[in-house]
Amino acid sequence: MSIMVPSKTPALITSGRQALDSALHQLDQAAEQLGLDDGLRTMLATPRRSLTVSVPVRREDGRLDVVQGFRVQHNVSRGPAKGGLRFHPGTDIHEVTALAMWMTWKCALVGIPYGGAKGGVAVDPAGLTTRELERMTRRYINEILPLIGPEKDIPAPDVGTDEQTMAWIMDTYSVNTGYSVPGVVTGKPMTLGGSLGRTGATSRGVQIAALAALGRSPEGVTVAVQGFGKVGALAAQYLADAGCKVVAVSDVTGAVYAGGGLDVAGLRAWVAESGGVRGFRHADAMAQDELFELDVDVLVPAALEGAITEANAHRIRARLIVEGANGPTTPEADEILAAGGTMVVPDILANAGGVIVSYLEWVQNMQAYSWSSGEVELKLRDLMLNAFTEATSLAAERGLTLRQAAHVIGVGRVAEAHQMRGLYP
């Protein structure tokens, strides 16, 4: 039985099945390039562990609701499973599986010693009070407790979760263990062992990837950002700080445009106050769909899966797309964009900054020692740029898109780990 928790989020339909089909298609293409045999392909196409749980939530008025929760460990051949936890009404087991698979390739591509995982709860967090949210988070974690741990599977923030969620998870796990275990989650508050630079890490990575892909001075480069949440808002800020002109952004409330460049800091303050970009006085209102059709240099999809499809890919005029979100472009759209000469820096590369700094946070936790923000930033930049160079070189060498090349590298490393380890028993 699944009881719907009241939702304030407009119907952002993210078909989990479509996301999984996309992920499987990308894996298939990479497996073909790598010449992997059928058995190994099936290993890589299927998650090693997949858990669905029913989470009872006591509401403030005494009612009992039950929501569905998931944790999928797609692969653990290169290290502990790693990946975010999503609270969104549209999430399902297929979506979480796709996202877990992308985490596996992402960690392998940027060379950090993790497998891939993802968690999700099919709930709209905006429809719960803070206390309801805390109870639900703790109960969900309790249900998946046997799966997680600093050496096993390490959750982190994703859509609809934040450092407060991670603090509750760290506490729930630690209370069950009997001592504090900061390394069980990343993206924690600083007081609980969080890392400097983690909050903006995904966005910083998007900025690094965008500037590397541009290959020219960012001065005056025009940018549109779809999604003005945790990733999109700071990506817009960092790109503006670097000299780009962010002319348009959108979120679930609407879209705003300013040809001369938006005051991104002012817009972030407006969003903090009003809850969305709509109504920002220093810009023109625009339909959300129009954002994709703008004549800009760079488009940053930073919301959910399936934003760029065969229905709108033809109309995209940006020459460069940098994917802040996971899975924003469908394979059909990818083909249209490639045929039209649009360069796409794929999710597993462009948004890897988050998990890179998660890794740095975990390393600091494991050695009980913290680094300066400069050290973190330097390591993030190094890992991002190494992966970018490797992917662009392979793409040029084999005539692949950047997504195909990134997958060949990621999938290839995981396949190699499987081959070296062999099969037990």
Ligand code: GLU
């Ligand atoms: N949720 C982020 C992602 O999709 C971060 C995951 C992590 O830090 O483990 O990459």
